[in-house]
Structures are given as structure tokens and as C-alpha cells.
Amino acid sequence: MSAPISHRAAALSAHSYDDFPCEAGHLDMRGDNSPPLTAEFARPIALPTLAAAGYGDIRGELRLRTVLGELFGVCPDQVMVTGGGSEALWLAMACVSDYSGFIRVPRPGFPGFEQLARLLGLRVLPYGPGAVPGRGRIPVVVCTPHNPTGIVTAPDAAGAGAGWVIWDLSHMSTAGHDLAEFTAGFGSGDIAVFSLSKLLRLPGARVGCLVVRDPELLAALTRAKTHTSMSTSCLAQGLALRVLQDPGVRHELIMRAKVFADHRAQLLEAVAAASKLRAVAAVDGTHLYLETTDGGNGWERLAGCGVIGIPGTVFNGSAREVRLCIAQPQEVIDAAAARVAAL
Template sequence: MDLHPFLLDQWTARFADASPAIRFHLAGSTGPSWTLAEIAALGDTPLDLTNTPLGYSSAEGSRALREAIGAYHGVDPDWVVITTGGSEALSLLFCVLERPGADILVPDPGYPAYDAMARAWRLKTQTYRLTREARYAQTADVVLAAMTAHSVAAIVNTPHNPTGSVMKRSELALLAGEAAGRGMALIVDEVFHPIYFGMPQPSAADLDNVIVVGDMSKALSLPGLRLGWIIDRDAERRSRLITARSYFAISHSPLLEIVATHALTHSAAILARAQAVADANLRAVEAMVENLRGLLDWVKPEGGTTVFPWFVDGRDSRPFCEAAAAKGVLIAPGDCFGQSHHLRIGIANHCEGLEHGLEIAAAIIKA
């Protein structure tokens, strides 16, 4: 099957070895970077990998790691299946949900891989629209309105990429119950949880009829581990997921599982740093938008690590992003998310200096 070009990945890859080098990488959605040494030093007992056997782990992941993830989300560790990042989690879920003629509900705008990977598993996609006029609010009614007689699941991403909107727990519970009554599963993508700018909320993993996807890459700021998970209380479906993973990947790296377990055990320090960086940088973006009033507008995000402003005059953002990249500031053009007059700015990667990158971007917009 031919997949649509992954525009976001192509955009960032294009500038990986740019000359002059990119100084402000604002096109991504991860938190502030950590070295292995910094992670290993967390806690009273430094992590030591030197005596780790380089064999296979189990397909569902080590018990220690699943217990750490269960504690992180407040659920039974037996519900957890380890995956190679959030992408494999989605692929496994689409694999076991696929049936002839079935469709899945996905947000628009939304993470481009939802649509591409669903189609790769021959699932049709039905989009539910998150609108600027409604401040990108995520409600059960908006999702259910897109349902068809062939819908097998709906995906909710909260906090949402790229807009930063959050579906309230009451709406998630309502949607999960309605979906169950219609024979649908509710997949909640929580890779940006628990980074919130207003009232925080707990994971949805304990709600009935909810499958949670999480990973170490976004809020937990460790994308190089390539480690994610599925939380599913349905034992029969979970068994099918583990079987599929046995064929697809066999297991994850035991080295990376040990690092991830250590990181999750000390996740409070990692999350505190990510939250502090995101809070400070969100204020910087807010100041930039205010300075560019009449040229740029936005809906202030409620959580996550990205903002999704737009050009008031409706211009295509790609020429601006090209010009910014030439000045060392990498911002993702909105056409990567199907909305060309928008641009996505990552706010959690740079611990310092983001204000200067935004100043360069603002000067280009004003020129």
C-alpha cells in the first residue's frame, strides 16, 4: 500500500543537517532533552546497565516496567502492553480492530499518523472537526456526530496535538459510555499527559471502555527510548495485541526497558522540568502573539507541548517557515496538519533562548 507522504517528518528531516544549522528547533513536540547520564543519576541509587543480559524481553514487556506504567496511570499493571513508541501502539490497535468495511473516528486537525496508519490496516477514517470558532473544544457530541454504522473505534488525543485542547474527564466518561453502547472502543492518546496549563486531570486509563496509548517521548521527554504502551482492561483484546506484537517486534530492548523503568520511577523530576519549561515558553509565545496582534492569532492551549496559531490574513504559512528556517528557527508549517494558514510551534524543547527564536520569527512576519 502507498501511504501519503509524512509531511511533518519530511519537514524536520530536511533541516537535520542544514547549513547554517538550526539554532531554535520549534517544530517538534517533545519535552526538554535528557542525557542517559542525567537519567541514570536520578534517585538515591544510580542506574547501572553494565550487567544487563542482552537477550529478549517478553512481548508484553517486563513486569517491572509494566508495574511502573501502571503506577504512573493508576491502573492494574496487567492491563499494560509495551510497544515501540506510540506509533507501534496505534499499529497494533488498528491491526486487532480491523474488519471489512470498518471505519475509525479521528480528529481534524490531528496527528497525521492516525489517518495514514488506519488506512494501512484498511480501516476507513471518519474525521470529527475541532474548530477555531469553538476554541478547538473536544466534546462527546462532536465525536459521536461523526460515527457511522461501521465505526469500530474513536481516537481522542488529550492534550491535543497540535492545538493543545483538553477533553474534560466528564466528557471522556460520557463518550466512553456512549461508545460502549454502540459497540465502539474509545482510544485515548495521552502522550502529552500530564502537561496542563489550567486544571490538571487524571489519566483516563481507569475509565470503562477506554484504551489508553502513552509513551516516553512527549511529556516524559525521552523520545530516544522509542518506548510506548497500550493500557487495555479487555483481557481478550489484550491477548490479541500481545500475539500481534510477538509477530511484529518480538520484544523491546531490555536495556531501554530498564532505563524507562528507572525514569518512570523518578517521573516527578522529569515532569516538573517539562512543565516548568512549557509554562515559561507558553508565556513567551503569548507575548509574541500579543505583539503581532492583527497579523497572528491563536487559541491559548490548555495542555501539551505545542501551540497552533494562524495568520489572520489566511496566507500559506510555508513561505514564512522557509524564511524562518533560513534564519535558524525551525517551525512546522500548518499544511503538515492540513491547515496551511496555521503553524505549529513546540514550546517544551528549549529550556532557554526560545524568546530569541520567537523574536527572529516575529521580525520575519512583520517584514
Template sequence: MARFPKNDIISLTSAHPRYDLAESYGPNLRLGDLLAGAPDLASLSLGYGTAEGDQRLRHVIAEMHGVGPDEVVVTVGGAHALFLLAFILCGPGDCGQGGEAITTTPLFPQARSALEAVGTAIRTVPLSFDQGYRPSLDEFGALLSPRTKLVSLASPQNPSGVALDQAMLRRLLGLMTEVCPDAYLLVDETYREAAYGGDPAAPSAVAIGQKVVAISSLSKAHGAPGLRLGWAITHDPALREQLVLGRFNTVISGSPLDEALALALLTRREPILAGRRAQLAAGLERTARWIETQGQFVEWVRPDAGALCCIRLKPDRFDETAVARFRAELANEDIRLADGAWFGDEPHVFRLGFGLLPMPELETALAGLTRALTQAAG
């Protein structure tokens, strides 16, 4: 029996602690924030939608990325897009012929799980805290082969929030053209628009080349994970057709209600994002000040975008026993951090989310983290 791999990140969908610093988004939008710009929902038909997604919604997403609406396929969240692409490009048909996928570690568990679930061979480029989670083009080049079907990346990355350099992505695509011209470069851009304050959002990677597939969702930058709305963008008509067929054969269509609310959100995205970016900037700077005051215990990699960052308990202050004590102290403080092991990172690393809690609660949570560090360090 084929099985989906288990990962303890599923605990994020269970009961929430008082101070949840494990989540990588925030704050949540509320339904009332969207109703003023939504159509008359009382008259909304709850029949099946279209397999490719609502046409008006696809037009708005296309305009956001400078592509045509026929290059957009709406999915049930970004995770659905990840699974469909893994199945289509690296599924059983290709696996029997030696097809491979290349990705990184640490990374979002579902990105790897989608590849594992379809049985593809996975080759991994390791990213490290000490190198700021910046990948080496040479390491990708060493793994590429004629068997490569997919290179799956994220920018900004989860759990680090570090963005990939567009020039590096262009060079990587050039290497792929030479070594594995039929392969696709997938870039998960879920955090791309979660910029800080007045910082501009990075451009989408979809413009880099014909073999690039960009995916995103409303879950992170826009604060609407409950809508379960994502999308995939491809310039390849054959791949788009397979994505539409894959959507039909897995979920038939999306929820008309989700798609109507998503349209209302994206037509008002600039003011919504502006307010959220201001809060992310405040959370980032407060976290930076906390890191500075706790420099004897922790270090971090400052993120490029998103409501998340990686912190590391300093190995010279925390052995394995002290790391375990820190986890226990977090529970005593009713605080949750995301364990680096969920993403394939080293045991001393945790993902800290600074965007979900209101500022007074973030202050309280950081004070609790300070107590946990002090108690664990001994």
C-alpha cells in the same frame, strides 16, 4: 500494493535547523541522567524479551494508572500501539464488513496513517482554531453507527495541546454503548503528564470504562523518544491477548536495553517530571508574552499541557502570498515551525514547540520569528 501514506512531518527526523520550534517535546534526557538508577547494564542479557514486555516495567506502568500489570502491554513507542490497535480492531477482516473508525482533524498524522494503512473507513470530526479545538459531543453522536469499531482521540491533542473534558469522554462512551457497544474508545495520553509547574496532571481516561484503551509513551512528557518505549492499557483480556500477539508478530519483543532504561526512568519519574514541568511552565509563559507582543500578527490557543501550542497568522494580515513569504523568512532565520497542513489544519496555522530549546535559545528563536513576521507582513 498497500502503501503507507506520506506526510511531510517525516522532515522532523531529518537535519535539524539551528532553532527547532517544530518539535513537541523537550528537553531531551541524556543517558547519564538514567544510569545511576539503572541496573548493572554490563551484565544485562541482550537476548529476546517477553512479548508483553518486562514484568517489572509493566508493574510500574500499572501502578501509575491504577490498573493491574496484566492489563498493560509494552510497545515500541506509542506509534506502534496506534498501529496494532488499528490493525486489530479495524483491519481487513472488519473492513470487508463495513467497519469504521472515527477520529478528529487536525491530529497527529501517524494516528490517521495507522487507520489508512489497514484500509479502514475513516469518519472525521473537524476541530477548529476558532472553537479552541474543543470537539462537540453532538458531532461524534452524528457519526457513530453500528459499523463503528474504534473512536480514536488524543488528550491533550497534537498539535494543539488542548485536553478533552473527562465528562465529555464519559458521555461519548455512553453514546457508544448505545449505538456501537462492541466499539472501543482509544485515548492517546502521550502529553498527559507534561503539566506546567505545579499543575496536577489530568487523570488517565483508562478509569472511565471497560471499553477504554489508553496509550502513552516516554517520548513527550519524559523526554526520552530515543528509547522507543510506549504502552497500551486495556481492561479487555481478549484485546490484550491480541496486542501481545500483534507485538510478537511485528517486533517479537522489545529491546531489553530500552526496557531496563525505561524502568530506571519511571522509578525516578517524579523528580524527573518536576524539573521538566518547571521548564515547560517557563517556556509557556515566555511564549505567552511573545504572543501578546505580536498580537497584530498572530493569535493562539493556549494549551492545557505539553510543550506545544497552535499559533495562527491573522488572516486579515496574511494572505496566501504572505503566508508563503513567512515560510521563506523562517528558512532565512534557520527556524522551523511545524506546518499545520501536516496535521490537517488550515494554512495559516503552525505548531510551535516551546520546550526543546534552552531559554536563551528560545528567546533568540522568538526574536527571529518576530523578524519573519514583520518581513512577511510587509
């Protein structure tokens, strides 16, 4: 008999879209199905031999940190490139909390918040995503635009004073000045987490970042990354830089934001017409969060009419709830709106 794995590892749960299969004729609304943002993805990247022959800067390539710094309105030294938003979250949580301490996370919320917190041995205090707790002794994770509900939180929502707030901005667009405006009032207790996986459609590159004003925290994060992933892949950083610098990407992101707003409005209207469904009043992001009003299983209700989302339980919500991604072709939104309105 082998030795038991840790209780923390045994309690972990992880899902992939394949756990919720989408059959022929069904509408796949599990995740973003938009086409790539730019043809730049297809252009091969020359292996930067010199960079690949060393680990590279733990904090990330200076050119990429410079571009990210401009987006967040900070200097490159306040940016750390990470292996996706997930590593950024992991590092941030690990460096601001103590073992068996508490952390406040939104529920429903991106599953990684609770899973990573538990893996780190933290005790989770959930809050409703529209009711952000004030900053204080217990670190708070805030996600805006919020996955899965589309609720938006203002940067002053956690109040002033001492205490850590980890702001997950992974679903915010890089097209305008939103990121820099959001971080403009950041104090030393604020940490931004960002992922290039979402609107920038680079999930396979595994690039994200942390934006931190506190030099002591930045040094701790750098030490922690030295012992986890060391540096972030230089090929991935090259691709991220190319996509961020492509002028066509900015234009395409602006166009997509308009399309997503239309899709959101169309589907919210369809939910309002349905007799046994309601939706959180989403204002941004690429998701809608629905709930049955008669206590029935939300995912099964929608799957029953061929609309495939992700169950609310994946986000630590209830079985009545289901998340739909609105980043779909127009014909999928039209068909989904008709099916949802009839429920």
C-alpha cells in the same frame, strides 16, 4: 519492470525534521530541544543476559508494567509495553477496526493517526480536535493534550455506552496523578496509548505502552504483537524503568511544566500582538498551533523571520497553519516572541 507496491503503501507520507531545515541564525522550534531529564541516561546499562537470551514477556517486563500500572492506576496485567507510542497506536487501531471500516481521528493531528489508519485499510473520518465525537459503532482516536494544538479533552468527552475510544495520552506528564485520574473512569471500551518519547525524552529507546481494561482486547493485542515486534527490547525497558523510578525526574518534570506554561503565555501574547496571525488557545502540552489570518503560507511566513516550525500540512491541516514547539531555551522563546509579534 518490478511489480507495483500496494496503493496503501504508495499513498503513505512521512516527514522528518530534516525536511524543514533550520539554518544558522534561525530559531529551531520544530521539536523539543530541552536537555536530558536525568544523568541516568549516561549510566551504561548492563546487558541482562538471561533476559536477552529469550524473547521476554510479549506484554513487557513485569517490573516496568508494575511501575506503569501505578502511574495509570491499573494492575500490571492491564498494561502492555510497546515499541514506542507508534506501535501502541498501530496495535490498538488494528485490533478494534475492520478492514475498510471507518475510524474517527482529529485533524489537524499527529500524522501517525491518519497514516497508520490508511495503511491498515481504514477510511478516515476527521473531526476538529475541540469537537470530540461521541463513542459509537465507529472507533474514535482522541489525543490529549493534543498534538499539535495543545487542546485538552476531558475523559468523559466521548460519552458513555458501547464503542472504542483510543486515548492518546503521549503528551501527558507522569509527574503527578494526571494519568491515573484520567483513566479512573475507563470502561471496557477505553484504551490508553502512551509514549515515553515525549516529556520523558526517551524517543531513541522506543518504549511506549497500552493500557486496556478489556481482557479479550488485551489477548488480541498480545497475539498481534507476537507477530509484529514480538517483545520490546529488554535494554530499552531497563532504561525506561530507571528513568521512571528516578526521583529527580519527577521534580524536573514539575519544574518544566511551569516553564512551558510561561513560554506558552509569552508566545500567545506575541501572536495576539501580531497583525496577521492567530493561535489556537493552547492550555497544555509543548506545542502552539498558529494560522495566518490573510490566507498566506504559515510556515513560510514564520521561516521568513527565522522562526522554524513544522508546516500544518504535516498534521493534515492547511498550508496557512504551522506548529511551534515551546520546549526551548528561554533565549529562543524571547527571540521568537519578538519576531512573531512583529508579523
